[in-house]
Amino acid sequence: MVRTRTTTRTAAVQVTALAAASALALSACGGGSGPSAEAAPVATDRDIELSLVWWGDDDRASRYEEAVELFEAEYPNIDVQTQFQAWDDYWTARTTEAAGQTLPDVFQMDLAYIHQYASNNQLLDLSSQAGINLETEGLDETLLASGSLEGGQFGIPTSTNTLGIMYHQDLLDEVGIDPPAEGLTWDEYDSWIREVSEAGADSDPQIYGGTDYTGTLWLFIQWLIQQGKTPFGDDGMPAFEESDLVAWVERTQPLRDDGVFFPIERVKQVEPLTGMQVGQAATEMSWDNMLAGYSAGAESENLDLLPLPTGDDGSAQFWKPSMLLSASSTTEEPDAAATLINFLVTDPEVGQIFGTSKGVPAVAAQRDAMEIADGSIDDKIVTYEDEVAERVTADTPLPVEGYGVVEAEFKRLGEELAYGNVTAEEFAAQWFQYAESNLGGS
Amino acid sequence: MSATTTERDGPGGRGPGGNGTARGATTASSPARGGTAKPPRSRADTRAGYAFLSPWLLGFGLLTAGPMLMSLYLAFTDYNLFRAPEFVGIDNFTALFADPRFLKSAQVTAIYVLVGVPVKLAAALAVAMLLNAKHRGQGAYRSMFYAPSLIGASVSVAIVWRAMFIDDGIADRVQQFFGLPAGGWVGDPSMTMPMMILLAVWQFGAPMVIFLAGLKQIPAELLEAAAVDGAGPIRRFVSVTIPMLSPVLFFNLLLETIGAFQVFSSAFIISGGTGGPADSTLFYTFYLYIKGFTEFRMGYASAMAWVLVLVVGIITAVLFRTSRAWVHYTGDQR
Numbered sequence: 001m002v003r004t005r006t007t008t009r010t011a012a013v014q015v016t017a018l019a020a021a022s023a024l025a026l027s028a029c030g031g032g033s034g035p036s037a038e039a040a041p042v043a044t045d046r047d048i049e050l051s052l053v054w055w056g057d058d059d060r061a062s063r064y065e066e067a068v069e070l071f072e073a074e075y076p077n078i079d080v081q082t083q084f085q086a087w088d089d090y091w092t093a094r095t096t097e098a099a100g101q102t103l104p105d106v107f108q109m110d111l112a113y114i115h116q117y118a119s120n121n122q123l124l125d126l127s128s129q130a131g132i133n134l135e136t137e138g139l140d141e142t143l144l145a146s147g148s149l150e151g152g153q154f155g156i157p158t159s160t161n162t163l164g165i166m167y168h169q170d171l172l173d174e175v176g177i178d179p180p181a182e183g184l185t186w187d188e189y190d191s192w193i194r195e196v197s198e199a200g201a202d203s204d205p206q207i208y209g210g211t212d213y214t215g216t217l218w219l220f221i222q223w224l225i226q227q228g229k230t231p232f233g234d235d236g237m238p239a240f241e242e243s244d245l246v247a248w249v250e251r252t253q254p255l256r257d258d259g260v261f262f263p264i265e266r267v268k269q270v271e272p273l274t275g276m277q278v279g280q281a282a283t284e285m286s287w288d289n290m291l292a293g294y295s296a297g298a299e300s301e302n303l304d305l306l307p308l309p310t311g312d313d314g315s316a317q318f319w320k321p322s323m324l325l326s327a328s329s330t331t332e333e334p335d336a337a338a339t340l341i342n343f344l345v346t347d348p349e350v351g352q353i354f355g356t357s358k359g360v361p362a363v364a365a366q367r368d369a370m371e372i373a374d375g376s377i378d379d380k381i382v383t384y385e386d387e388v389a390e391r392v393t394a395d396t397p398l399p400v401e402g403y404g405v406v407e408a409e410f411k412r413l414g415e416e417l418a419y420g421n422v423t424a425e426e427f428a429a430q431w432f433q434y435a436e437s438n439l440g441g442s
Numbered sequence: 443m444s445a446t447t448t449e450r451d452g453p454g455g456r457g458p459g460g461n462g463t464a465r466g467a468t469t470a471s472s473p474a475r476g477g478t479a480k481p482p483r484s485r486a487d488t489r490a491g492y493a494f495l496s497p498w499l500l501g502f503g504l505l506t507a508g509p510m511l512m513s514l515y516l517a518f519t520d521y522n523l524f525r526a527p528e529f530v531g532i533d534n535f536t537a538l539f540a541d542p543r544f545l546k547s548a549q550v551t552a553i554y555v556l557v558g559v560p561v562k563l564a565a566a567l568a569v570a571m572l573l574n575a576k577h578r579g580q581g582a583y584r585s586m587f588y589a590p591s592l593i594g595a596s597v598s599v600a601i602v603w604r605a606m607f608i609d610d611g612i613a614d615r616v617q618q619f620f621g622l623p624a625g626g627w628v629g630d631p632s633m634t635m636p637m638m639i640l641l642a643v644w645q646f647g648a649p650m651v652i653f654l655a656g657l658k659q660i661p662a663e664l665l666e667a668a669a670v671d672g673a674g675p676i677r678r679f680v681s682v683t684i685p686m687l688s689p690v691l692f693f694n695l696l697l698e699t700i701g702a703f704q705v706f707s708s709a710f711i712i713s714g715g716t717g718g719p720a721d722s723t724l725f726y727t728f729y730l731y732i733k734g735f736t737e738f739r740m741g742y743a744s745a746m747a748w749v750l751v752l753v754v755g756i757i758t759a760v761l762f763r764t765s766r767a768w769v770h771y772t773g774d775q776r
Binding site for chain 2: 088095416419421
């Protein structure tokens with residue numbers, strides 16, 4: 001199961017009448033249109049203070065501090081004030097600041113929220129900074145598109161990730177079963193899980209083939225795309241049918257009925273760790289950059305990645321920006337803010353500092369600067385992204401407004417399902433009802 | 443607030459323990475009924491009084507009353523923090539009662555209050571009775587029994603509590619020792635409520651101290667007279683101790699009930715911020731938090747807050763009303 005931080009991530013820059021929306025937001029909030037001055041090269045003759053905020057743990061904080069020191073050395077007149085929170089608190093704090101027009105100058109952004117912030121006129125349009133303080137040439141077009149809405153560039157992707165199956169070789173050695181075959185189908189993967197759980201029943205602690213993945217919205221979306229369906233429409237509402245969701249839930253029901261998955265009671269008890277991290281689940285599907293965290297949790301280097309199971313349309317995996325950097329529309333220093341974003345996204349030394357901890361860097365200069373030891377976790381992630389590139393045939397599903405909360409609801413219903421409190425039909429009906437009142441800015 | 447009630451609240455609410463409740467109520471009742479016992483206050487005094495109160499009044503107005511009024515307004519709007527509030531009438535309130543998770547949270551909270559409060563008060567009274575007996579080193583025992591309450595509300599205790607009831611935790615091992623089915627409580631939706639109630643009961647220190655003070659106020663001669671008349675310990679407890687203790691009991695019942703409705707942090711930590719497993723720890727205030735600060739539906743959350751205020755208000759009023767039938771103040775004719 002994907003961990004909280006990633007599960008709250010999301011999909012899709014859908015295109016709405018942004019102009020109308022911003023006009024509305026403007027009249028409502030009374031300002032926040034941002035400085036109207038033309039973009040100019042960042043000033044070097046006066047002191048500038050910037051605030052920089054991100055979500056993450058202590059490890060990320062020390063990497064950021066190091067990167068900021070480099071930045072301040074290069075721009076001695078700019079002083080960067082930093083702050084960070086955990087994922088959930090991060091969004092509570094940002095939303096409160098947005099309401100008070102006091103967002104930080106530069107802050108980490110996620111696909112799950114960019115639509116909401118941009119369409120409410122909270123973010124600086126960085127397109128005017130391109131070529132002046134911001135170099136976007138090194139970025140992949142489709143990747144850059146994930147940060148743009150209605151012609152404006154509201155976020156710059158720092159790094160990419162894609163979904164994969166992680167497996168724990170130590171556990172597989174114990175039960176004497178090979179990792180799943182590359183390119184297997186979802187049904188074959190389920191059979192494989194069953195085989196491992198049966199072989200691992202007598203181990204102490206018991207070993208399971210995998211964790212119930214039904215409640216992970218991203219995986220459902222991936223499965224939909226593999227069948228040639230579109231997850232969300234231009235209106236920001238689900239473009240699939242309730243029956244699609246019922247089919248998704250029902251296909252894993254036999255495994256739940258037979259107790260093949262790592263049990264939900266244990267899932268809840270080991271949180272925030274996962275079944276794989278406590279050495280009881282041999283595989284779990286998640287974002288590839290999570291491998292480092294999984295490896296640390298499992299206290300083993302013998303974890304590796306495989307492509308997702310395939311459907312009728314093949315693997316149809318997609319790249320997703322693991323995070324973006326945005327500037328506030330209320331910043332008094334748009335030039336300096338763009339300069340800081342540019343430095344963090346493109347500077348080779350910064351790439352070296354972060355490694356793959358935020359995902360694989362979006363810009364080649366940063367990717368090439370990483371010092372990767374053979375067989376290290378960084379190496380496995382980079383190798384995986386190289387290998388999986390040919391399977392990446394789908395466009396990034398564009399984020400819809402409100403994705404974050406419907407994703408959390410999907411996960412919650414997945415737990416109810418695992419406890420046997422709801423049927424597949426109830427799961428689908430309840431989620432659709434929730435989605436209708438929470439998606440599309442309603 | 444009249445001077446009479448202020449006097450009554452003073453010793454009752456903030457005095458050393460609760461021994462003031464009974465005494466404060468008693469002494470306060472005479473001037474209140476006399477009505478003329480008070481010297482008139484000069485205007486200058488009144489002004490000076492308000493001047494001294496002003497820091498508190500300002501804080502109350504700006505930080506409590508103002509936001510409360512604002513939330514009353516927001517309860518009738520659709521507000522996501524980004525866009526200006528949009529007036530929607532009573533839509534939020536009607537939506538509440540059609541929301542299965544809202545009803546679930548009300549149910550979870552009701553069970554917690556209805557079971558947790560009586561059990562906690564019983565535990566507090568039982569320990570107070572034990573500590574009221576004369577033994578060597580009672581002072582030390584009292585401090586020890588009070589200690590959980592000092593640290594009980596803290597985050598660290600909730601974390602420790604979770605660790606105790608996780609599988610292979612202390613509770614699990616004790617269960618296994620007695621041959622009971624193993625498995626932690628944390629992941630089992632039917633066991634999380636007992637776990638939450640145990641945590642509340644374990645923090646019986648505050649009502650216990652108040653009970654203890656109340657017990658000390660009961661004149662020994664009443665109990666002796668009852669004993670001479672042939673009343674056994676149970677009879678003495680039911681017919682003398684309980685009626686004499688009723689003002690203190692009422693005070694504790696009121697405070698604990700209101701407190702129980704507001705439980706939040708322990709559930710937040712034990713469930714890892716989800717209200718899970720399967721919504722079994724989705725307390726009312728927790729769901730309110732989720733609506734307001736996770737889904738950013740501030741209007742909905744404000745409506746929930748006002749429903750809670752209303753419900754707690756009604757329950758308090760009902761308790762006060764019924765208290766006339768069972769609470770005896772010394773000096774009353776009942």
